[in-house]
Amino acid sequence: MIIVLRLGHRIERDKRTTTHVSLVARAFLADEVIITGERDEHALETVRKIAENWGGTFKTTYEKNWQPVVKRFKEKGFALVHLTMYGLPLPEVLAEIKKNANLLIIVGGEKVPSGIYKQADFNVSVTFQPHSEIAALAVFLDRYRGNLEAYTKNFGGQLRIVPMKSGKKVISAGKSR
Amino acid sequence: MIIVLRLGHRIERDKRTTTHVSLVARAFLADEVIITGERDEHALETVRKIAENWGGTFKTTYEKNWQPVVKRFKEKGFALVHLTMYGLPLPEVLAEIKKNANLLIIVGGEKVPSGIYKQADFNVSVTFQPHSEIAALAVFLDRYRGNLEAYTKNFGGQLRIVPMKSGKKVISAGKSR
Numbered sequence: 001m002i003i004v005l006r007l008g009h010r011i012e013r014d015k016r017t018t019t020h021v022s023l024v025a026r027a028f029l030a031d032e033v034i035i036t037g038e039r040d041e042h043a044l045e046t047v048r049k050i051a052e053n054w055g056g057t058f059k060t061t062y063e064k065n066w067q068p069v070v071k072r073f074k075e076k077g078f079a080l081v082h083l084t085m086y087g088l089p090l091p092e093v094l095a096e097i098k099k100n101a102n103l104l105i106i107v108g109g110e111k112v113p114s115g116i117y118k119q120a121d122f123n124v125s126v127t128f129q130p131h132s133e134i135a136a137l138a139v140f141l142d143r144y145r146g147n148l149e150a151y152t153k154n155f156g157g158q159l160r161i162v163p164m165k166s167g168k169k170v171i172s173a174g175k176s177r
Numbered sequence: 178m179i180i181v182l183r184l185g186h187r188i189e190r191d192k193r194t195t196t197h198v199s200l201v202a203r204a205f206l207a208d209e210v211i212i213t214g215e216r217d218e219h220a221l222e223t224v225r226k227i228a229e230n231w232g233g234t235f236k237t238t239y240e241k242n243w244q245p246v247v248k249r250f251k252e253k254g255f256a257l258v259h260l261t262m263y264g265l266p267l268p269e270v271l272a273e274i275k276k277n278a279n280l281l282i283i284v285g286g287e288k289v290p291s292g293i294y295k296q297a298d299f300n301v302s303v304t305f306q307p308h309s310e311i312a313a314l315a316v317f318l319d320r321y322r323g324n325l326e327a328y329t330k331n332f333g334g335q336l337r338i339v340p341m342k343s344g345k346k347v348i349s350a351g352k353s354r
Contacts, residue, residue, distance in 0.1 A: 020309035027306035086345040089328045128338040129204035132197035138312030161305040168263040
């Protein structure tokens with residue numbers, strides 16, 4: 001089971017990036033995103049609606065503080081993977097992380113509390129350059145999962161894309177549009 | 178040479194996502210981002226400052242319209258790779274794309290003009306689920322490049338991260354801080 005913990009959401013600044021983080025989690029086959037920080041019903045609703053239309057069992061939940069989330073999943077035996085600019089390079093630690101089937105993947109947040117670095121089992125860097133928590137999560141999940149299942153999984157949603165060389169085709173509950 | 182073309186930037190809505198797209202392009206070793214749509218000096222400046230501090234030769238440029246950009250790079254013999262929810266699955270087309278050393282990688286934009294689908298040499302889908310152009314670009318570049326060079330390249334910047342298991346260490350022009 002893979003849970004993504006999105007730290008310290010701020011309604012004004014992070015509305016689109018938190019939505020992207022959540023949709024990436026879903027598309028790359030995580031089971032749930034937990035968003036901490038400011039409660040943002042609009043962002044939660046956006047993700048839930050997309051998840052409903054496109055299918056699957058992905059959950060979007062909110063909790064004010066990260067501490068109880070980390071404590072709970074540690075107690076359940078999940079490995080805590082913190083994606084950060086710092087940490088050890090993904091290619092070096094990936095094999096070790098793959099030994100764990102249950103992950104809590106933590107992504108920041110502008111200012112990540114130092115407690116996260118300390119409690120994480122793995123602080124993992126994706127390139128050591130400043131870029132994007134959305135990108136770090138996608139590359140991590142793509143490498144962790146291998147990249148085939150994400151393309152072949154049938155989410156069973158109302159909407160489904162038909163692969164094609166050029167142009168767009170979406171099947172909507174059996175009808176193309 | 179790898180150029181990323183970011184379509185149809187809107188100052189209000191896209192300021193953070195366009196910044197993320199640009200920083201991902203840089204971190205995963207593209208050479209330049211060209212942003213079309215609304216001119217946004219603030220977003221351009223944000224990326225340029227980060228690129229300056231962290232080193233390398235990444236370029237951030239603006240052009241109002243995408244058509245001349247596509248025309249120019251087609252004439253130069255670049256392969257046009259359009260990342261979209263539609264298109265063919267990345268694992269299926271990657272080997273073919275890898276035969277090209279010069280790519281113009283195109284990412285949307287809410288509404289991608291149909292001309293893009295037609296002119297692209299490759300319309301490529303990263304998972305067929307709705308998620309994020311930032312994530313699609315990162316996963317594409319990670320898979321195209323292999324994932325080692327992005328971790329080992331010396332950008333020669335003023336700032337540089339020292340990999341570590343826990344905590345943060347940044348070297349600033351020779352001094353750690």
